[in-house]
Amino acid sequence: MNHLPLPPGAGDAIIHHECQLAGWSGYLHRWLAAAAGYRTAGGDPWQVTPAAFSQTEAKELYVLYDRRRRYGDIAKIRRPAGGYRSCPMCGSGGTGVVDHALPRGEFPEFSVVRENLVPACPYCNSDAKGSTYRGTAPDERLIHPYYDTWASLPLWHVEFGPDLDALVFDAVPDGELPPARRATVAFHLGSVLGAEWRNSTTSYWGSLPRMMRVRLGLPVSVDAVRCELEMRLAEEEELSGPNAWRSAFLRGALRDQRVIAHLAAVAEATLAP
Numbered sequence: 240m241n242h243l244p245l246p247p248g249a250g251d252a253i254i255h256h257e258c259q260l261a262g263w264s265g266y267l268h269r270w271l272a273a274a275a276g277y278r279t280a281g282g283d284p285w286q287v288t289p290a291a292f293s294q295t296e297a298k299e300l301y302v303l304y305d306r307r308r309r310y311g312d313i314a315k316i317r318r319p320a321g322g323y324r325s326c327p328m329c330g331s332g333g334t335g336v337v338d339h340a341l342p343r344g345e346f347p348e349f350s351v352v353r354e355n356l357v358p359a360c361p362y363c364n365s366d367a368k369g370s371t372y373r374g375t376a377p378d379e380r381l382i383h384p385y386y387d388t389w390a391s392l393p394l395w396h397v398e399f400g401p402d403l404d405a406l407v408f409d410a411v412p413d414g415e416l417p418p419a420r421r422a423t424v425a426f427h428l429g430s431v432l433g434a435e436w437r438n439s440t441t442s443y444w445g446s447l448p449r450m451m452r453v454r455l456g457l458p459v460s461v462d463a464v465r466c467e468l469e470m471r472l473a474e475e476e477e478l479s480g481p482n483a484w485r486s487a488f489l490r491g492a493l494r495d496q497r498v499i500a501h502l503a504a505v506a507e508a509t510l511a512p
């Protein structure tokens with residue numbers, strides 16, 4: 240989850256190029272209109288009008304991505320020169336995959352439209368999300384990394400259940416968000432965070448007391464743990480972005496006094512390395 244500038248090659252060059260090929264000239268005006276509509280709607284699936292292509296034409300558009308995915312500007316979306324701080328869709332540490340913000344099965348006309356091609360990680364394609372792109376109410380949709388500029392702000396945190404030994408937790412939108420944006424963030428979290436996020440969070444939680452013990456020595460005070468968490472949060476937000484998995488975890492931990500006290504007590508009882 241993050242805001243990104245539009246990718247290299249955004250615009251209609253690819254449409255003009257393809258439509259010079261034999262048999263494609265009849266696509267030009269409908270295709271350009273669809274791409275213009277996508278930009279006007281900011282990729283919002285509730286605003287975009289599906290283009291009027293026949294089933295045969297839609298199939299041609301769908302497979303176009305397979306022909307072009309490894310080359311040119313699409314390859315640069317996958318692996319840009321400077322890399323990404325974290326997965327712009329789900330916030331994991333992985334990247335290296337291109338995903339369709341609006342799935343090409345439903346919207347084949349955007350199969351190679353750059354604004355619809357967003358960087359993601361392998362979990363995004365294979366884990367919870369699948370081909371989900373919207374819910375049942377107008378604000379329920381995925382965050383679009385190119386158009387939702389507000390995605391560069393902190394949007395969510397981890398909330399912990401009553402029994403910290405059993406560690407039940409969930410991902411929740413930040414309370415300060417306006418209702419419509421909150422609905423979008425809630426839908427996004429429910430769609431992109433799956434088993435990999437749960438495993439990663441559980442593993443990080445399990446490693447924290449020992450790290451605290453090593454860093455802080457004895458006795459392990461609640462104030463020292465809070466300072467340590469704040470320091471780690473500042474570092475994660477800078478390195479991975481405010482909506483990366485660990486950033487959201489650490490923000491949630493710092494909101495909950497029980498969590499800080501629990502970490503201090505477990506760190507205190509942890510044997511020195």
Ligand SMILES: [Zn+2]
Pocket residue numbers: 326327328329330331359360361362363
């Ligand atoms: Zn991802």
